[in-house]
Amino acid sequence: MAEGLALIVNGKIARVAVGGAKTLLSALRDDLRVLSPKRGCNQGVCGSCTVLIDGEPRRACLTLVERCEGVDVRTVEGLANDKFMQALQRAFVVSGGVQCGFCTPGVLASARALLAETPAPDEGEVKAALSGNLCRCTGYRTIVEAVLAAAKEVSL
Amino acid sequence: MSAFVRHPASVEEAVGWLASIPGALPISGGASLMAMINARLVEPSCLVNLERLEELRGLSLQADGSLRIGAMTRHRDIAGSALLVGAHVLLRQAAAVIANRPVRNMGTIGGALGHADPAADYLGPLRCLDAEIEIAGRSGRRSVPMSQFILGWYETALAPGEIVVAARAPPLPAGATLYRKVARVSGDFATISCALRLEEDGRGTTARAAIGACGPAPLRSETAEELLRGGLGDAEAVARFGAALQAHADPIDDVRGSADYRLKLIPRVLASAIAELTGADRG
Numbered sequence: 001m002a003e004g005l006a007l008i009v010n011g012k013i014a015r016v017a018v019g020g021a022k023t024l025l026s027a028l029r030d031d032l033r034v035l036s037p038k039r040g041c042n043q044g045v046c047g048s049c050t051v052l053i054d055g056e057p058r059r060a061c062l063t064l065v066e067r068c069e070g071v072d073v074r075t076v077e078g079l080a081n082d083k084f085m086q087a088l089q090r091a092f093v094v095s096g097g098v099q100c101g102f103c104t105p106g107v108l109a110s111a112r113a114l115l116a117e118t119p120a121p122d123e124g125e126v127k128a129a130l131s132g133n134l135c136r137c138t139g140y141r142t143i144v145e146a147v148l149a150a151a152k153e154v155s156l
Numbered sequence: 157m158s159a160f161v162r163h164p165a166s167v168e169e170a171v172g173w174l175a176s177i178p179g180a181l182p183i184s185g186g187a188s189l190m191a192m193i194n195a196r197l198v199e200p201s202c203l204v205n206l207e208r209l210e211e212l213r214g215l216s217l218q219a220d221g222s223l224r225i226g227a228m229t230r231h232r233d234i235a236g237s238a239l240l241v242g243a244h245v246l247l248r249q250a251a252a253v254i255a256n257r258p259v260r261n262m263g264t265i266g267g268a269l270g271h272a273d274p275a276a277d278y279l280g281p282l283r284c285l286d287a288e289i290e291i292a293g294r295s296g297r298r299s300v301p302m303s304q305f306i307l308g309w310y311e312t313a314l315a316p317g318e319i320v321v322a323a324r325a326p327p328l329p330a331g332a333t334l335y336r337k338v339a340r341v342s343g344d345f346a347t348i349s350c351a352l353r354l355e356e357d358g359r360g361t362t363a364r365a366a367i368g369a370c371g372p373a374p375l376r377s378e379t380a381e382e383l384l385r386g387g388l389g390d391a392e393a394v395a396r397f398g399a400a401l402q403a404h405a406d407p408i409d410d411v412r413g414s415a416d417y418r419l420k421l422i423p424r425v426l427a428s429a430i431a432e433l434t435g436a437d438r439g
Contacts, residue, residue: 018158021193021203043191050258057258062190064183066161067207110257131342132256 007068009034010078016065024068025049025060028075036076036105040134047133050106051075057113057132076105084115087150097146099137107133111147119155123148161203167211167292167321170204175294175317182206182319184228184267187259212266212321215239221327224290227266227320232257234265243328243353246285249335250277250351256343266320269305272312273345274373275412278323279306280351280366281335283374285325293318306373331355336429338421340412345369347412348421352429360386363397363430370418371406388434391427398423 004015009032016027025042028034028051037060040048049060052074079085088111091097098104107130114121114129121129126147135143161183164170174180179201183189192198206212212228215237223244225234234240234251254260254268254277268276269289279302282289287302293315300313302323307313314320331354337346349368354361362385366374380400387393407418430436 018161020158020160021190021200023190023194042194044187044255044259047256047258053261056261058261059187059258061194062186062259062262064161064186064190064203064205066158067186067205113257128342129257132258 005066005069007032007065007073008071009073010075011072018066022065023061024051024053024063024065024073027065027068028060028073034075034077038102038105040102045134046103046106047110048103048106050109050133052109052113055113055116057110074109076108079108079112082112084112084150084154087153088112088115088146091146091150091153092143095142095146095149097139097143099135099139103133103135103137107135107143111150114147115151115154119151121148121151126151159202161205163205163208165208167209167319170206170209171292171294171317171319173202173204174319177202180204182270184270185230185262185264186267187255187263188267188271188273206266206319218324223325225265225323225325227269227322228264229266231255231260231263231265235260242330243285243333243355244325246281246333246335246351246353247278247325249333250281250337253277253335253337259343265323269320269323270312270314272306272310274309274371275345275347275349275369277335277337277346277349277368280349280368280374282323282325283366283376284351284353284364285328287323287325289313289323290321291318292321297321299324303376309372311372328353329355329357331361332433334429334433336425336432338425345412348407348418348425350425350429352426352433354388354433361388362386363388363433365397365401365426365429367401367405367422367426369407369412370422371404375401375404375422377401377404388430389436394427394430395423398426401426 005018016031038048040046044059044062051060181200183203212226231251231254240248282302288299333353336350346369351366353364366376384397402422407415
């Protein structure tokens with residue numbers, strides 16, 4: 001077993017083993033049991049593994065874990081007290097933006113990054129920001145409504 | 157740190173390892189390479205991480221007015237760069253429509269060039285801008301014009317062990333630019349793309365155009381561009397221009413469209429892009 005690596009996941013230091021082309025997604029799910037990022041396509045297409053790296057949404061499945069030393073890795077588990085995430089959670093409940101839930105953590109990561117960067121996004125900006133997150137329940141309309149409502153709530 | 161991922165301190169150290177370790181591959185943003193590793197399409201023996209090499213980062217305007225984009229510059233940074241002005245705006249327009257936001261936060265121009273997917277969004281614009289690709293290898297540095305960089309399907313002028321260091325676009329006369337991407341859905345690879353810029357001189361305006369995803373390399377014909385000079389408002393001249401590029405096309409059938417469909421699109425996309433840039437479609 002190769003020597004380990006120190007990650008900062010949701011504000012806490014966590015050691016994971018490295019070896020081969022191990023991805024951040026594998027470290028999160030398989031080693032640390034941080035299970036909100038999902039292994040969907042493993043090709044960077046579906047968006048269900050989207051996490052925040054230094055605040056930016058990126059694909060955990062395409063991120064080499066050995067490039068994550070010293071960076072801030074955030075998943076929805078580590079955003080419970082975040083004002084943007086709290087507004088998003090409430091809005092998703094109200095508008096019914098969650099169906100099966102598989103895409104939801106990735107959608108929330110992308111939406112959280114949008115709200116932190118663009119305080120009052122219009123519908124087109126929301127759709128552009130979420131265009132890399134596929135929802136196969138096709139709940140897009142309610143998802144977009146929820147993000148718009150959350151943006152409004154945060155700005156109040 | 158594992159022995160599988162190596163972190164070179166210089167470009168020379170990186171290309172030294174790539175030349176001496178059998179099966180080693182360079183990793184830039186990882187947006188394509190990691191997907192291919194996950195799918196077991198490639199199984200490198202080791203990855204040489206180019207991320208920390210300062211020389212490969214960022215955009216800069218050179219003393220001669222050319223624009224240099226380091227290989228590790230991400231799509232996100234190109235899409236948002238204020239250094240891209242005049243004809244160079246074309247690269248910003250292309251970068252903005254690559255995949256989606258999380259992927260644009262990862263993928264780099266050097267990685268896109270090294271991978272040379274025929275549908276990649278930078279290839280046509282770089283060809284249209286007469287760009288040169290700076291390359292480093294164990295035997296030294298060299299520069300290859302974009303017109304000679306792509307040799308075949310996913311095949312580039314990079315010799316084993318060589319990496320892309322930067323793309324360099326020469327200073328060009330200012331002129332309107334447009335990147336038109338035809339894709340099935342937002343974020344998909346192009347079914348066909350058209351990089352276009354208008355260039356005016358004393359003999360009249362012409363279009364510089366490169367068509368993507370219709371062959372291993374972008375299609376461009378400088379001869380046809382000269383024949384078109386002064387004829388941008390003439391539908392027949394524009395149709396002849398489209399037919400000239402169509403004649404060089406070698407598209408394939410894939411999930412994004414049949415070869416026939418792509419051939420049909422070439423003159424139509426060109427004509428509509430030219431009409432948009434010249435304002436004819438608003439007349």
